[in-house]
Amino acid sequence: MDINAYIESGILELYVAGKLSEKENQEVYELMQKHPQILQEVLEIEAAVVKLTASVSPHAIDFDSFRDKIDDTKVVDLQPKKPNWISYTGWAASILLAGGLLWTLGKKNTLEEQLQIVETQKQYLEIQIEDARENLANTKNLLESIRDKNIIAVPLGGQGEFASSYAKVYWNKADNTIYLDAEGLPNAPEGKVWQVWSLTLNPLTPTSLGTIDNFNTDDNKIFPIANANESQAFGITLEPEGGSDSPTMEQLYTLGVVPTTP
Template identity: 80%
Template sequence: MDIKAYIASGILELYVAGQLSEKENQEVYELMQQHPEIKQEVLEIEAAVIKLTAAASPKTVGFNIIKDQLGDSDAKVVDLKPKKRGWIAYTGWAASILLAVGLLWTLNNKSQVEEELQSVSIEKQYLEIQIEDARDNLAATKNLLDAIRDKNIIAVPLGGQGDYAASYAKVYWNKADNTIYLDGEGLPNAPEGKVWQVWSLTLNPLTPTSLGTIDDFNTDDNKIFAIANANESQAFGITLEPEGGSESPTMEQLYTLGVVASAP
């Protein structure tokens, strides 16, 4: 049983106001015995009702004061007054209870509405952020596609090496703006404490030049990275290096290598 939902339903206010059927009253009473939270809520409602209706209760008028005002201590007309005053008190009390229950019901519903409106507002803000991110990602993807589809782009496949024959990557080299776009989809995530490092190579003599490390490889979704390259590259390679990178490639950790087609 969802205690919070039951309390928020308003049935306890109706119970205090005496607006439930005998069967419903019995059910509420049994639940009060089983769940201290429900019993405490009923006590708090009763206390609130008493506080709200205290001013509505008729003031007690002393019998002796009435007699003094009438000036006749033997008058018997006062016998009917208590009965009439009791009926008025009962009616005022019942009306005050219903008023208090209505106020509590209204406040409870107002709180629920405010919570729902706040939830809708949060969801709307989150959706707006998602839409904006999607637009940004779409724009970035379009720019990337335009770059790698340029007619002057040089595509360099990088095949797996040695024990890492299953690995692969691809470089798209735009000499006009000294940029390469590395597609590393065929590389596994870098182990903890390691990073992928990209190298530009000249073949005769073999000279590696670091193009930097890919520190966000594991968290990037599309695995495509733009890297500056102003070198006259004849080949590209990717090695697995300690965090921070290395001055020269660790050949035992050479995962992929590819030669530029125009290289001699």
């Protein structure tokens, strides 16, 4: 996906203005979760609208000059049409009513509209609290897993020109799972993904454990991965989207040998 072309298409301005269908709003929201650039662009558009709102008195508005200001911030053809609040998420909904529907400043906001702002803000806070609880529970489960006394810790050191990269594998043989802590890897470039490999050393045989498609958007950079192999080492390479049948050795970022037990 060409993110820059998507941003320049004008669809984000329509999203902020409440001019998209419910399906289109959902699509934009999902892309905001996956691509920080898109989320940042939406926040900047909303911030520009809020700034313009604050600079204009609702009692004395020059609508012609105000329309020019709106055009300068790329907000497209705002009309006094009440948006579909169900299709909005986050504080964008409350900003939209306060800033996006600026043509209603020539009229008095109704009590119903004010109550809608409060209700939307309340819903957003509830979503944020629920997300925080879920993240906390997931973090607690991860910590309990990697602190198990039977876990085998395998440090993966940087290789060649990628010497500054690092990762760590926590291998629980009891449930055939590894937990990959990949904090020491950079974000994957556009069109590339990180691929994890289980290795046997004699003869050298790589087995793919899959790609980490959500690496760039994951906050804690810890990934549970199934591994039923008798691994003697683990490696991570940078591969084209979809992964490769065998590791690209020129793109081997980290490698680590499983410690032998006495």
